[in-house]
Amino acid sequence: NKNFKICVIKGDGIGVEVVNETLRMLKAYEKILKSVNFEFIEAKAGLTEFFNNKDAIPNETIETAKKCDAILFGAITSPKPTEIGEELNKLYKSPILTLRKELDLYSNVRPTIDYNSNIDFVIVRENTEGLYIKEEYYDEENEFAIAKRKISKKGSERIVRFAFDYAISNNRKKVSCIHKSNVLRVTDGLFLKTFEKIAKDEKYRNIIHNDYLVDATAMYIIKSPEMFDVMVTTNLFGDILSDEASALGGGLGLAPSANIGDNYALFEPVHGSAPDIAGQGIANPMATMLCCAMMLDYLKIDSKPIKNAVKRAFLEGNTTADLGGSLNTKEVTDKIIEYLTLE
Numbered sequence: 099n100k101n102f103k104i105c106v107i108k109g110d111g112i113g114v115e116v117v118n119e120t121l122r123m124l125k126a127y128e129k130i131l132k133s134v135n136f137e138f139i140e141a142k143a144g145l146t147e148f149f150n151n152k153d154a155i156p157n158e159t160i161e162t163a164k165k166c167d168a169i170l171f172g173a174i175t176s177p178k179p180t181e182i183g184e185e186l187n188k189l190y191k192s193p194i195l196t197l198r199k200e201l202d203l204y205s206n207v208r209p210t211i212d213y214n215s216n217i218d219f220v221i222v223r224e225n226t227e228g229l230y231i232k233e234e235y236y237d238e239e240n241e242f243a244i245a246k247r248k249i250s251k252k253g254s255e256r257i258v259r260f261a262f263d264y265a266i267s268n269n270r271k272k273v274s275c276i277h278k279s280n281v282l283r284v285t286d287g288l289f290l291k292t293f294e295k296i297a298k299d300e301k302y303r304n305i306i307h308n309d310y311l312v313d314a315t316a317m318y319i320i321k322s323p324e325m326f327d328v329m330v331t332t333n334l335f336g337d338i339l340s341d342e343a344s345a346l347g348g349g350l351g352l353a354p355s356a357n358i359g360d361n362y363a364l365f366e367p368v369h370g371s372a373p374d375i376a377g378q379g380i381a382n383p384m385a386t387m388l389c390c391a392m393m394l395d396y397l398k399i400d401s402k403p404i405k406n407a408v409k410r411a412f413l414e415g416n417t418t419a420d421l422g423g424s425l426n427t428k429e430v431t432d433k434i435i436e437y438l439t440l441e
């Protein structure tokens with residue numbers, strides 16, 4: 099048997115609920131597969147950690163993550179700056195942003211899952227720079243706040259290459275660069291220039307490429323989503339567009355993501371800890387199960403049975419309320435487990 103170590107970070111709110119059910123599903127799948135063994139190694143991060151120890155992500159968690167073959171992450175509640183005092187604000191570090199940075203997970207792959215149509219595109223979001231470098235300051239005297247937005251040549255090159263390589267290995271035809279270079283002429287100008295240069299690489303001659311401004315893209319996603327195949331974009335645009343795109347397929351309950359670097363990979367749903375429904379047992383576990391399928395793809399383990407089982411549960415209406423169904427988290431998981439079969 100092949101043994102895989104999975105670092106499990108459940109987090110807060112529905113993060114805990116959807117990860118628990120996903121692990122139950124994965125254990126059931128392990129029995130069917132026979133040839134592999136998953137060892138779950140739990141690591142802490144989140145709001146409870148922060149309030150108890152003033153550290154939302156202990157070093158130990160990062161060390162554990164680095165020792166594992168992959169990381170499965172639920173969701174975490176980030177306190178709003180207006181909710182906690184100045185002292186705590188200075189100490190707060192977002193666990194997911196820390197992991198992306200520490201493990202250099204520079205690509206965030208966010209596929210749009212829409213089982214009711216042919217819409218099938220993937221957002222490749224740059225995951226380590228842009229406005230997420232968190233270099234912000236407040237000028238007391240003049241009463242303004244500034245945030246720096248970093249776009250590097252190297253950072254742009256590697257994410258654009260990742261998008262084109264992803265297109266080739268997933269049999270996709272087109273890569274679109276999404277940017278705002280009409281205003282951000284220097285930063286997004288560099289991103290677009292890098293895109294155009296790399297697109298000319300002989301390796302990518304069979305991939306069509308073009309670019310769109312991000313504001314128009316927000317409209318196209320709703321009005322003509324079939325025009326997209328692979329999108330590559332900077333950090334914050336990718337964050338916003340991926341939540342928007344999830345609505346095409348019914349919402350965040352069905353949106354998975356993979357954070358990939360050269361040495362590590364972390365899989366997490368696009369959604370957050372959903373405080374509005376946490377503790378009720380009604381969160382949709384499908385997004386996290388699809389993350390789990392992406393994790394198996396990364397580990398080169400057959401993920402088809404999981405993808406098929408989730409799709410079948412969806413098409414039969416065996417879903418939670420966010421997708422119009424009437425089952426709870428456990429009942430949806432039971433159905434998916436029931437539908438797991440090797441072909």
Ligand code: NAD
Pocket residue numbers: 112116172173174175176177194350351366367368369370371372373374375380381382383385418420
């Ligand atoms: P959210 O994604 O948690 O929820 C947005 C809406 O979608 C809510 O109405 C919620 O009920 C619904 N929803 C989300 N996931 C669902 C699921 N699996 N099943 C059914 N409904 C679901 O976004 P928010 O409310 O803006 O943020 C809540 C907290 O989560 C914030 O503290 C935010 O910072 C954090 N967050 C964390 C992550 C992460 O850890 N990776 C990602 C996004 C947001």
Ligand code: IPM
Pocket residue numbers: 176192194195337368370
């Ligand atoms: C996401 C989340 C994170 C982000 C937050 C929680 C820091 O919204 O993964 O999309 O902004 O990247």
Ligand code: MN
Pocket residue numbers: 337338341368
């Ligand atoms: Mn987001």
